[in-house]
Amino acid sequence: MFKLALKQMLAKKKQTFLIFLGIGFGTMIYIIVAGLQLGMRAYMVEQLLNNTAHILISGEEKYIEKDFVENHLYPDEMVSWVVPPSGKREEGKLGNPQGWFEVLDNTPQVLSYSPRLNVQAIASNTQYSAGISLLGIIPQKQIKISSLEDYMQEGSILDVTGGTNTIILSHKLLKKLGAKMGSTINLSNGVDAPLPFKVVGIIKLGNNQLDETFALSHLKDVQKLNKTPGRITEIAVALYNMDLATPLAKRWKLLSRDQVQGWQEANQNLMEMIKIQDLFRYIITVTVLLVSGFGIYNVLSIMINQKQKEIAILRSVGFSKEKILQLFLSQGLLLGIAGGILGNVLGLILCKIIGSIEFSFEIGKSNNLWVSYDYLIYVTGFCAAVCSSLIAGVIPSYSASKLTPLEIIREHS
Amino acid sequence: MGLVVDHIHKDFGKQKVLKDINFKIENGEYVSISGRSGSGKSTLLYILSTLDIPTAGDVFLDECNTKKMNDHEIDVFRAKHIGFIFQFHYLIPELTTLENVLLPATNLKVESSKVERAKELLNELEILDQIHKYPSQMSGGQQQRVAIARALIMEPKYIFADEPTGNLDTYNAAKVMDMLDKINRESKTTIVLVTHDPDFAARAKREILLSDGRVVN
Ligand SMILES: Nc1ncnc2c1ncn2[C@@H]1O[C@H](COP(=O)(O)OP(=O)(O)OP(=O)(O)O)[C@@H](O)[C@H]1O
Ligand SMILES: [Mg+2]
Numbered sequence: 001m002f003k004l005a006l007k008q009m010l011a012k013k014k015q016t017f018l019i020f021l022g023i024g025f026g027t028m029i030y031i032i033v034a035g036l037q038l039g040m041r042a043y044m045v046e047q048l049l050n051n052t053a054h055i056l057i058s059g060e061e062k063y064i065e066k067d068f069v070e071n072h073l074y075p076d077e078m079v080s081w082v083v084p085p086s087g088k089r090e091e092g093k094l095g096n097p098q099g100w101f102e103v104l105d106n107t108p109q110v111l112s113y114s115p116r117l118n119v120q121a122i123a124s125n126t127q128y129s130a131g132i133s134l135l136g137i138i139p140q141k142q143i144k145i146s147s148l149e150d151y152m153q154e155g156s157i158l159d160v161t162g163g164t165n166t167i168i169l170s171h172k173l174l175k176k177l178g179a180k181m182g183s184t185i186n187l188s189n190g191v192d193a194p195l196p197f198k199v200v201g202i203i204k205l206g207n208n209q210l211d212e213t214f215a216l217s218h219l220k221d222v223q224k225l226n227k228t229p230g231r232i233t234e235i236a237v238a239l240y241n242m243d244l245a246t247p248l249a250k251r252w253k254l255l256s257r258d259q260v261q262g263w264q265e266a267n268q269n270l271m272e273m274i275k276i277q278d279l280f281r282y283i284i285t286v287t288v289l290l291v292s293g294f295g296i297y298n299v300l301s302i303m304i305n306q307k308q309k310e311i312a313i314l315r316s317v318g319f320s321k322e323k324i325l326q327l328f329l330s331q332g333l334l335l336g337i338a339g340g341i342l343g344n345v346l347g348l349i350l351c352k353i354i355g356s357i358e359f360s361f362e363i364g365k366s367n368n369l370w371v372s373y374d375y376l377i378y379v380t381g382f383c384a385a386v387c388s389s390l391i392a393g394v395i396p397s398y399s400a401s402k403l404t405p406l407e408i409i410r411e412h413s
Numbered sequence: 414m415g416l417v418v419d420h421i422h423k424d425f426g427k428q429k430v431l432k433d434i435n436f437k438i439e440n441g442e443y444v445s446i447s448g449r450s451g452s453g454k455s456t457l458l459y460i461l462s463t464l465d466i467p468t469a470g471d472v473f474l475d476e477c478n479t480k481k482m483n484d485h486e487i488d489v490f491r492a493k494h495i496g497f498i499f500q501f502h503y504l505i506p507e508l509t510t511l512e513n514v515l516l517p518a519t520n521l522k523v524e525s526s527k528v529e530r531a532k533e534l535l536n537e538l539e540i541l542d543q544i545h546k547y548p549s550q551m552s553g554g555q556q557q558r559v560a561i562a563r564a565l566i567m568e569p570k571y572i573f574a575d576e577p578t579g580n581l582d583t584y585n586a587a588k589v590m591d592m593l594d595k596i597n598r599e600s601k602t603t604i605v606l607v608t609h610d611p612d613f614a615a616r617a618k619r620e621i622l623l624s625d626g627r628v629v630n
Contacts, residue, residue, distance in 0.1 A: 004519075007507040313503040316464065317517040317563070318492025321484065406464045409499060410455070 005330045008303070015299050020339050022295045023389065026288035027343020027381045028350065033284050034381070035351045037277050038372035044270060046147075052266055053114075053145055053236030054245045057100055057252070058259045059092030094258055097232040103255065104237060109244055112144035113237040117219055119226045123169075124194065125177040125185045132173060133213045134187070136222025138162075145238035148203070148216075154181055155201025162220035168201035170214040189226050197221075285384055292339065293388035296332050300396040304328060311400055312408035325401040332393025333386065340385030344378050414475055415439045416461060416571070416603065421470035423456055430456050431467070432626040438619075440570065441601040443593075447614040448623030454607045455575055457623065461605060462495060462573040463487050474571070492521050496564030496572045496602075500579040504548040504556055504563075510535065511544050514562045527566055534562040538592065554585035561592060568600060575607045590616060 009016045066084045094100060097115060104113045117136035122129050139157045143149050149157050153171060160166045167187070169179065179185050179199050188194035197217065205211055223229050239245060245262030252260040264271050304311070311324055355371040416438040423431035430453045438444050446454050459465035460472060463479050472479045474490065482490065504513045511531055512519075518527040535541040538558040540551075548556050557580065564572055574593065578586035590613055596602050606617060614620050622630045 004505070004508065011507045309503060310505050313505060314516070314520075316491065316497050316503075317520060318488050318490075318495075319520050320488040323520070404464075406459055409459075409464070409503075 002330060005327050005334065008307070008327075009331055009334065012299075012303060015303070016335070019292075019295045019299045019335055020342065023292040023335060023339025023385050024342030024346060026292045027340055027385045028346040030285055030288045030384065031343060031347025031377055031381045032350050032354070034281055034377040035347070035371045035373065036354065036369065037281055038374060038377065039355075039370035041274055041277065042372060043370040044274075048263065048267055048270060052263050054239045054242050054263050055237040055249050055252070056234055056259075056261050056263075056266065057094065057237065058234040058261075059094045060257050060259055092233055092259075093228075094232050094235065095256065097230075097235070099256070100235055100258075103252065104235070107248070109239050109241065109248060111238045111240050112141065113235050114138060114141040114145050115219065115232045115235050116142075117222045117226065117228070117231055118233045119189070119222060121215075121225065122188045122190055122194075123173070123177060123185050123215065124188070125179050125183070128177060130173065130176055131213065132187075132215045133210075134167075134215045134217060134222055134225075136217055136219040138219050142236075145236055151203050151205055153202040153204050157201070157216065159200040160216060160218045160221075162218040164218075165195060165197045165221050166200045166217065167197040168203055168216040169199055170211040171202050171204045172208075172211040173213060173215060174199070174202055176212065187225055192227060195225055285380070289384050289388040292336075292385060293392035296335060296389050296392040297396060299335075300328055300332060300393050303331075304396050304400040307400070308403060308408050311403050312405040315403070315405040316409070321401040324403075325397050328397035328400050329390065329393045332389045332397070336386040336389025339389070340382040343385060344382055347381065348373075348378070415442075416605075417471075417473040417476075418461065419471045419473070421457075421460060421467040421472065423453070423460060423465075424468045430626050431460070434470070434626075434628055436621060436628065438603060438605065440603055441597070443597040443604045443606070443616075443618045444621060445606045445608055445614040445617035445619070446621045446623060447607075447609055447611070450609065452623040453626045454609075454623055458573055458575050458605060458607050462497065462571070463491060492517055493567060494570045496567070496569040498557075498561055498564050498572065498574040498577040500576040504559055506548050509545050509547055510540065510551070510559050513548070513559055514566055516563060517567045521567070530568075531562065531566060534565055535559075537595075538562055539588075554581050554588075557581060557585070557589065561589065565596060568602075570603060572596065572602055572604045574604065576609070577606070578608070578610070578613065586613075 066081065069085045070079050101113075101115075104110050114137060119134050119136070121132050121134045123132045124130075137157075137160075139160055143157055152168070155168065157168065160168060167185070169177070169185075174180070177185055181199055181202065184196045184198050186194035187197050201216075203214070203216065205214065217225075219232075223231060239248065242263065246264050249260045249262035249265065314324060314327075315321075351371045351373065355368055357369065358367045359369070361367070418434055418436050421431055421434040422429065434457065446457060448454050456465070460467050463474070463482070466480055475494075477486075477490070479487070505516065508516070511528075514531045514535065515524050515527055518524045518531075532541060532544070535544055538561060540555050540558050540562075543551055543555055543559070548559070551559070557577065561577070564574075572593070577593075578589050581589065593604055593606065594616065597604050604617070606613070608614050620630065621628055
């Protein structure tokens with residue numbers, strides 16, 4: 001039976017080959033699109049997670065409220081303001097960092113966490129001064145939750161140690177200040193006298209704005225500079241499984257008034273974009289299915305029409321309806337399998353080629369596009385090819401199996 | 414046992430093609446059905462051979478009522494017990510002579526045990542040298558003989574032939590008739606032959622003459 005199916009297909013070499021190519025091509029396109037898209041997504045998520053933690057716990061920002069002021073200053077009076085009081089009351093800070101450390105230490109899903117203090121400061125070197133965004137970290141903890149270390153041009157994150165007033169500058173900021181490795185710059189919190197900091201590293205994040213303002217130092221030294229010992233503005237948390245960020249964040253939100261945000265929530269625009277990309281990929285998948293399915297349907301319909309006589313012979317020598325169905329379905333299946341394999345191979349080759357093209361700009365540490373080789377892409381592509389072939393083969397095959405030998409024999413005699 | 418035809422009628426719409434046909438064919442008999450064109454010969458043969466069912470009346474093959482057999486039973490019966498030979502040699506163009514002859518055996522998954530018999534049959538039919546050719550590479554007469562070999566491969570109890578010589582020259586027609594004689598003689602196969610050639614009809618042990626949908630002899 002199988003042999004006959006093969007032979008029938010070989011007898012129609014051109015048709016068979018064309019439809020084989022069609023399925024292969026469709027599958028290939030799917031694999032390339034999916035590979036590029038998922039690669040792009042992996043790139044975006046990685047970029048994102050460099051700057052955002054899986055979960056970020058940060059202090060609630062407090063604003064001055066009219067009612068609060070009225071109640072405190074003028075408890076029993078009617079007040080009307082010419083200009084009502086407004087503005088930020090204080091920097092966002094964690095009310096009870098120690099409590100958070102306990103929670104985090106006791107949550108098994110947490111891989112590691114890094115407490116940080118984020119302050120604005122003024123850096124100056126001889127003549128020039130610039131506003132900087134200074135992040136105080138504990139280097140040993142920070143390197144566990146992000147790949148910041150990979151972005152170091154010179155020195156290491158571990159070179160900033162507590163109590164030594166050491167600092168890492170982003171490369172453009174370094175240039176602006178006219179500083180270099182080893183030089184000393186002055187940092188001021190804007191109120192008190194400046195403190196000297198020694199440059200021990202240069203970092204390049206690849207983001208223009210950040211590269212002009214970003215600086216890293218040890219948490220303790222930043223707390224000292226800011227005159228806020230023990231203060232922490234945020235805790236960046238890394239999880240073993242980043243997909244758990246949203247539910248965990250939701251749970252932790254209930255524990256205090258601090259803000260707890262999973263990376264997905266913090267980047268809703270990006271997540272929306274990813275959803276649109278997914279939709280796009282589904283549309284392509286369906287299109288590929290339809291096109292190859294329609295091709296198979298056509299070829300099989302034509303073939304079955306030409307083969308009525310033979311179907312009659314097979315039925316008259318005792319082949320059952322089911323076997324006729326099998327005969328033609330197996331041809332669709334064979335085409336689907338062969339086309340699926342072809343598509344996977346071509347897709348893989350093209351993905352490799354695309355992935356090896358050197359671009360003139362940098363895409364996350366290299367000059368190549370990120371391409372995903374997730375095995376699921378290949379499995380999906382293959383299954384789609386096979387399924388669409390089968391489904392498309394069912395209708396013509398079924399109508400073939402219903403032909404009775406008599407109708408055809410009478411017609412031809 | 415044998416083939417029993419019991420009060421058969423066959424209508425196509427208003428046209429009554431077969432009218433109250435009754436006869437019995439014993440196992441091993443060689444019967445011809447003859448009559449003028451349009452008299453209903455083919456229609457009767459199709460009904461006898463499970464390809465069609467009568468409008469009224471019953472056909473019993475080996476005491477089984479063909480009307481009451483289900484699809485599966487009919488498939489099996491055809492595969493094991495019936496050989497068809499038609500005026501047009503219906504061969505599968507993608508299969509070689511040998512593969513075509515073995516087709517019923519392939520269906521019953523007994524292909525390998527029938528290869529020898531296939532070769533013997535082809536030898537007897539003088540087309541052994543065509544064994545690996547495709548139908549399109551053979552003459553009409555050769556193709557018809559391949560079809561005959563296919564009908565005989567499973568050693569069926571019944572052979573139904575509808576004008577098997579209609580497309581052949583005198584020499585080849587005679588050969589086919591000789592072959593049918595021989596099968597009937599040697600393996601006690603029941604043969605029902607439809608023909609409008611009086612000479613060939615006469616070669617059968619019994620002749621059923623149809624006229625206007627009735628048996629007239
Ligand atoms: N499927 C059908 N629908 C309608 N009429 C039919 C059908 N099959 C056969 N007939 C009619 O039945 C009559 C007998 O046809 P049948 O084919 O049995 O004749 P026949 O004896 O075999 O003739 P021939 O010698 O020409 O082959 C014809 O008048 C034909 O038109
Ligand atoms: Mg006829």
